[in-house]
Amino acid sequence: MFMENRYDKYKDSGIAWIGEIPEHWKVKKGKNLFKKEERPVRDNDEIVTCFRDGEVTLRSNRRIDGFTNAMKEVGYQGVRRGDLVIHNMDAFAGAIGVSDSDGKSTPVYSVCTPKNNVEANVYYYAYLLRSYALGGVIQSLAKGIRERSTDFRYKEFGDLYYQQPPIEEQQSIASYLDQKCGEIDKLITLQEEMITKLQSYKQSVITEAVTKGLDKNVPLKDSGIEWIGEIPEHWSVVKIKYLAKIKSGDSISSNEIMQEGIYEVYGGNGLMGFCNKKNVDGVNIIIGRVGALCGNVRLISESKFITDNALILNCFDNALYSYMYIMLKAANLNNLNTSNAQPLITGSKVLNVSLPIPPLSEQQSITNYLDQKCSEIDELISIKQQKIEKLKDYKKSLIFECVTGKRKV
Numbered sequence: 001m002f003m004e005n006r007y008d009k010y011k012d013s014g015i016a017w018i019g020e021i022p023e024h025w026k027v028k029k030g031k032n033l034f035k036k037e038e039r040p041v042r043d044n045d046e047i048v049t050c051f052r053d054g055e056v057t058l059r060s061n062r063r064i065d066g067f068t069n070a071m072k073e074v075g076y077q078g079v080r081r082g083d084l085v086i087h088n089m090d091a092f093a094g095a096i097g098v099s100d101s102d103g104k105s106t107p108v109y110s111v112c113t114p115k116n117n118v119e120a121n122v123y124y125y126a127y128l129l130r131s132y133a134l135g136g137v138i139q140s141l142a143k144g145i146r147e148r149s150t151d152f153r154y155k156e157f158g159d160l161y162y163q164q165p166p167i168e169e170q171q172s173i174a175s176y177l178d179q180k181c182g183e184i185d186k187l188i189t190l191q192e193e194m195i196t197k198l199q200s201y202k203q204s205v206i207t208e209a210v211t212k213g214l215d216k217n218v219p220l221k222d223s224g225i226e227w228i229g230e231i232p233e234h235w236s237v238v239k240i241k242y243l244a245k246i247k248s249g250d251s252i253s254s255n256e257i258m259q260e261g262i263y264e265v266y267g268g269n270g271l272m273g274f275c276n277k278k279n280v281d282g283v284n285i286i287i288g289r290v291g292a293l294c295g296n297v298r299l300i301s302e303s304k305f306i307t308d309n310a311l312i313l314n315c316f317d318n319a320l321y322s323y324m325y326i327m328l329k330a331a332n333l334n335n336l337n338t339s340n341a342q343p344l345i346t347g348s349k350v351l352n353v354s355l356p357i358p359p360l361s362e363q364q365s366i367t368n369y370l371d372q373k374c375s376e377i378d379e380l381i382s383i384k385q386q387k388i389e390k391l392k393d394y395k396k397s398l399i400f401e402c403v404t405g406k407r408k409v
Contacts, residue, residue, distance in 0.1 A: 005408045015161045017137065022405040025165050031158030033120040034112040039078030041104045048079045048103035050087040054130050056097040075107035084122045086110040086129070091152035092139040096129045098122050110154040118167050123174035128162060128403040134396060163404060173402050176409045184395045191384045191391070198384070202377045207330045209366050209373075210323075211356055223356055227331070231356045241351035244315045244324065248289065248347065249306035250279050266300065268309035269293045278303040283321050285313040287333060287350060294343045295334030299325040311347050323363040326370060327355045 009023040018027060049059040056079075079085065079099050087095035088108050105111065114120035132138050138152055141160060165173065212220070213232045220230040223237050231237070240246075249266075252275065257265050261274025268288035281303045288296040290309045299321065306312050313328075315321050331353060336345040358366065401407035 007405060007408045010405075013161075013163070017141070018161065018163065018404075020405075021163055022165070022408075025163055025405055027161045028119075028164045029158060029161055031154075033115060033125070033162065033164070034084060034158070035115050036154040036158075037077070037080075037083065037111045037113055039080070039111070041073070041076050041078050045078065045102070045104035048085070048099055048101055048105045050085045050090070050095045050097060050105070050109055052090060052094045054094055054097040054126065056083075056085045056099040056101075058101045058103055061101070073104070076104045077107060077109070077111055079103050079105045079109075079111055082113075082122060084112040084126060086112065086152060086154070086157060088151050088153045091129070092133055092136075094130050094133050096126060096133060098126050110157065112154065112157075119164065121167060121170035121174055123178070124165075124170035124403065125162070127174060127177055127399055129157075131396070131400045131403050135400065165405070169409070173409050177399055177402055180398060181395055184391055184398075188388055188391050191388045195381050195384045198377055198381050202374055202381075203330075205373055205377070206326060206370060209370055210327050210330050213358060213362060214365060214369055223354075225354050225356075228354075228356055232358065234359070236357045237354050238357050239351065240313075240353050240355060243317075243320060243355075243357075244285075244313050244351075246287075246311050246313045246347040246351055249286075249308045249310045249312055251308045252305065263303055263305050265305045265307065266298070266310060267307040269296070270298070272307070275305050278305050280304055280306055280312060283318070285315075285321065285325055285328065287311040287313060287328070287345075289346075290342060290344050292343055293334075294337055294345050295332065297325060297328045297333065311345075311350065313350070319360060320363070322367045324355075326367060331355065 007022040010020040011023045013019060013021045013025075013027050015027055021027065047059045048056060049062065050056045051062065055062070080102050081099055083099045085097060085099050085105070086109065088110060099111075114122065129138070141156075211223075211228050211231055213235070215232070219233045221233045223229060223231045225237065228237075252265065256275050256277075257273040258275065259273060262276050263274060263278045265272045265275050266286055268291045270293075280300075283299070283301050284304075284306070286298050286300060286306055287310060288294045289311050313324075315324055333345060333350060333353070334343075336349045336353070337343045357363075398407075402409055
């Protein structure tokens, strides 16, 4: 709470979930502040998308892949720069903002403009609505209005009361938050860039250790494998099929996956939930088989259920698991994907990957070295991630305090 900059006097808003507001502020229903537009689509209009981070822009400005294009654009509507756009189904997650472009949108969006420009500033209300969304207010209120639904359509938006500062204050609050949030976002970006550099450094440390070893003075030889390059002269190059066997996981219905259960369920992209059956015991290496993260590698222990979106690798020698896991991480198995549609790698492709293998005693030394070194790097990454979370929490609190009148701008 930013109590040092409070307004001089407050009053009860008369709305239980809003509480106190500055004495000179009002409350007004959304439908008395904004009207829902229903513009026709123009021939050259591009698709405008409302994202969960609050950006409303042409889809092509962010990315063009990963979207499903409608065969027929039934009910599409015109959007103009400066419109307040509410994603009816995703508003609870923050998909509310002001469009920065002209274009067209799906009817799933509520496209709104102020009924009176001297009463409502779209940027202030975008901040206010997103703050309520990310604080869980919209979800709870929408559920109260429409049972078992998180839809937040114009009707729900219009029937709720909102704070209404004088228009000059709305503009001042929005401008202040633009500046402050911009500064916070730059600090977050800086931390993210540092994390990326640390992750790259970690990968380089792993690759160097598993391809060159720890002794910088040993003679080297050409491995004959492009991504590996030279390796210590006394090392071997062995295909995985001579070191391990591999199989696919098993199918499981979505009804069998629960939030709680006896065994963890792992798919191609990681933990999916829990179930009451297992298909692996002990130490296993699982490799994502399908999807954007195919080729990602995890070393697991204990009984679990592995779905058919992942491959299960079992080493012939139990002493090889730790080193095999490290090697597979360094091998970037995602490059084995040859599909032009759904990313996919096969067990046969993995088995034919060649790896540099040092003597067992050296494997253990490399594993111990990397455990320590990677732990140090992971700790630095964790510190950066904590800083990011604190910055995000500060930003969220700052917005809430300003738009609700708890802090005077």
